[in-house]
């Protein structure tokens with residue numbers, strides 16, 4: 001018996017909005033989701049469109065949302081995502097759709113270009129052979145360098161959902177790769193740029209990006225490394241860093257029960273822009289957007305789910321800061 | 327009509343490397359059917375060869391000789407010498423651009439063993455070397471954004487040739503279906519290989535020989551197309567590559583009786599003999615009933631390497647086998663079979679990547695080619711592992727330099743935009759306007775089945791004859807192919823049909839070359855002519871297109887500067 005595939009259909013030339021179309025596919029044993037999409041295209045409806053190339057999880061073309069979450073179609077066994085005989089496949093989120101499962105990737109590439117994603121070597125030093133880099137130093141940039149630019153993280157990032165100006169997880173992971181590259185000469189300038197509004201401090205650690213990432217790039221981990229490095233290097237006097245310090249005070253109580261895991265999101269933005277009128281006004285657009293998306297901060301502070309985890313992170317953050325001061 | 331000094335088609339290693347070489351000096355356009363970072367170069371795993379001598383003694387001379395021998399003496403020695411000499415500086419440059427290479431204890435670029443190379447000379451980035459190189463060049467291309475115009479997701483339709491010179495291309499904007507002309511002083515093709523015509527293949531969907539066939543249809547001959555490399559370790563049933571690095575790191579091959587059968591075929595090099603030899607050995611074991619459980623696969627054994635080494639050196643390989651077959655190589659052997667992998671043949675070029683058309687090396691002014699779509703020929707009848715990333719990098723760079731020099735002196739020669747648009751649109755209309763009854767999918771499936779069965783690791787007169795007949799019939803059926811999508815926006819169905827037409831046409835060229843070559847050499851193994859025949863076939867095939875698609879074969883001598891052909895033993 002076949003499984004029901006609900007796939008998103010849309011043609012920006014003619015359709016006002018997308019709709020789900022049902023196809024029945026007899027899934028061959030061991031078939032990937034990409035195999036199934038091809039069965040639909042090649043045997044049932046030639047007009048069904050999606051991207052693919054390598055079919056071995058390295059080119060990043062085939063990322064789509066499966067049952068609501070981004071993943072690579074070619075890396076996913078169909079059987080693993082068919083629930084009660086059904087699966088829903090939609091285009092990536094946070095990007096305009098061109099047709100069916102194909103999104104316009106320009107905003108994604110543009111965000112990448114903003115982080116100046118190329119090595120800036122120290123031109124005064126000349127080498128006639130390759131430059132040396134210890135195995136240990138190379139490992140610091142290894143994870144970020146596995147990114148295949150599939151856009152899965154971009155699709156599912158909660159901040160991008162409300163603020164399209166946010167650099168986004170993939171770009172930040174890419175930035176980590178240069179900040180930590182011993183061969184790069186612009187670490188400070190990079191950290192400074194990344195510390196601005198829309199940069200690394202705007203991430204809310206929801207961890208969607210790392211959960212969806214099909215490689216070892218795992219953006220949230222890279223973002224945390226960037227933040228630690230920024231604090232170590234003294235980049236604390238900026239909106240982004242103040243934001244995180246406010247956050248820290250808000251969840252408070254490493255010792256006593258005081259803050260007890262209460263996150264006061266209303267208080268957060270104030271801390272992060274300082275108490276100037278201009279600063280508060282600068283928050284308005286974000287706040288309005290959040291309210292429009294039903295994401296307005298709740299008036300009553302809520303208990304953070306994984307308070308233990310978050311505390312651990314901030315404790316580390318504090319330790320790093322102390323080390324940095326030494 | 328758009329106008330640029332140079333148009334490069336292809337944004338893999340070769341295309342991007344060439345673009346970067348020219349950026350800022352002339353106005354460069356790069357046309358690519360997938361976004362640059364999605365080019366097939368990114369799939370390369372094991373490494374890139376250069377006699378850096380980082381981890382042991384090595385020399386350019388040794389790399390030169392290994393490559394000549396690996397090519398089964400069909401490689402052009404002037405070109406091989408050039409490539410191996412350029413190798414260390416090319417790799418050093420890529421490192422300076424920021425490529426994230428794996429490092430040894432001294433902090434130098436780490437190097438590992440690879441089949442057919444007599445020293446550890448494969449520079450690598452874990453098991454994703456191509457990815458590391460491609461993304462480095464992609465990063466650099468963003469740095470030169472002002473100097474390079476990218477046409478990403480544009481599909482090459484035709485090469486504009488007038489009075490024997492290349493003057494531009496036509497292309498389709500995949501995003502909106504528009505057909506456009508690029509008028510250029512210089513055209514450079516870097517469109518990759520043609521491994522997609524086989525059922526079991528390591529190649530991406532995009533590897534459909536588009537550039538090679540576009541040149542061929544414009545009147546340029548194609549060289550040595552019958553030489554297709556079958557890689558010994560493709561994931562069973564899929565063909566997805568398990569890098570040779572698995573064997574470089576110490577993995578070995580076992581048949582159904584649990585024997586390391588390579589002992590019988592290449593006693594000294596064992597599993598690290600060149601690919602043609604290992605693939606033939608595997609196929610022989612399988613054909614003689616010694617596959618695992620008598621089936622058509624054998625086992626790649628990695629368990630003895632231990633968890634730690636596998637996780638550090640071969641993480642991607644492990645993940646692929648888990649994702650696609652549910653096999654974790656830390657605990658189980660990986661079932662594998664030979665898989666179509668690399669295209670030795672392509673557009674004939676000289677050592678500066680200038681396209682040539684005959685034994686006298688007559689040039690096509692303004693037309694260059696580099697990377698897997700070109701045939702220099704540095705790989706001859708069999709490419710050594712890690713030599714093709716090198717080929718793409720070295721010759722991408724050389725092509726950039728040569729094309730730059732040419733362009734600086736050239737001007738835009740006249741073209742007729744209307745004529746060119748008409749020709750390009752005709753290619754599309756032939757597919758769109760006809761009602762069509764034949765399923766493209768059926769044609770493609772039968773094509774791949776035919777090529778894998780009859781034009782695979784082993785070939786016979788009888789099988790090739792059958793394939794020839796079958797291909798002719800498929801070509802005929804294709805004239806009546808059904809394209810249901812008549813829309814303009816991201817019409818992937820029409821792209822696939824165009825790619826299929828290329829696959830059908832080059833498959834016929836492969837078969838023609840293979841039938842005429844009555845010998846066994848490198849990737850071309852004839853059961854009925856099991857020996858290499860230097861008297862009659864130490865020469866390159868040049869296939870010309872005549873009339874409405876018939877193939878006429880001519881030949882071109884091999885450049886032998888230093889090493890006389892001898893028997894190949896490993």
Ligand SMILES: Cc1cc2nc3c(=O)[nH]c(=O)nc-3n(C[C@H](O)[C@H](O)[C@H](O)COP(=O)(O)OP(=O)(O)OC[C@H]3O[C@@H](n4cnc5c(N)ncnc54)[C@H](O)[C@@H]3O)c2cc1C
Pocket residue numbers: 335336337338339340341357358359360362365366367368369370371372373374375455456480481482483516517518519528529530532536537567569667668696697698699711712713714715716718
């Ligand atoms: C799985 C795998 C592993 C490999 N591992 C290794 C290895 O370890 N070491 C090694 O040396 N080699 C390896 N190779 C071979 C090597 O990767 C390739 O030979 C090399 O990368 C080719 O580079 P290229 O730039 O010529 O072409 P590609 O990277 O294939 O790029 C082709 C470009 O042309 C464009 N293009 C094609 N057709 C059109 C069209 N119609 N219109 C517009 N644009 C078009 C594509 O968009 C793409 O940008 C491997 C190959 C495979 C398949």
Ligand code: SF4
Pocket residue numbers: 153156157158159160168169202203204205206207208209210219220
């Ligand atoms: S952890 Fe940060 S970057 Fe990642 S998805 Fe969540 S908000 Fe976006």
Ligand code: SF4
Pocket residue numbers: 146147148149150151152153154169170173209212213214215217218219
């Ligand atoms: S970080 Fe991960 S999810 Fe994001 S683009 Fe890179 S590989 Fe994809």
Ligand code: FES
Pocket residue numbers: 052053054055056057058059060061062063072073074075
């Ligand atoms: S097709 Fe390349 S990542 Fe899936």
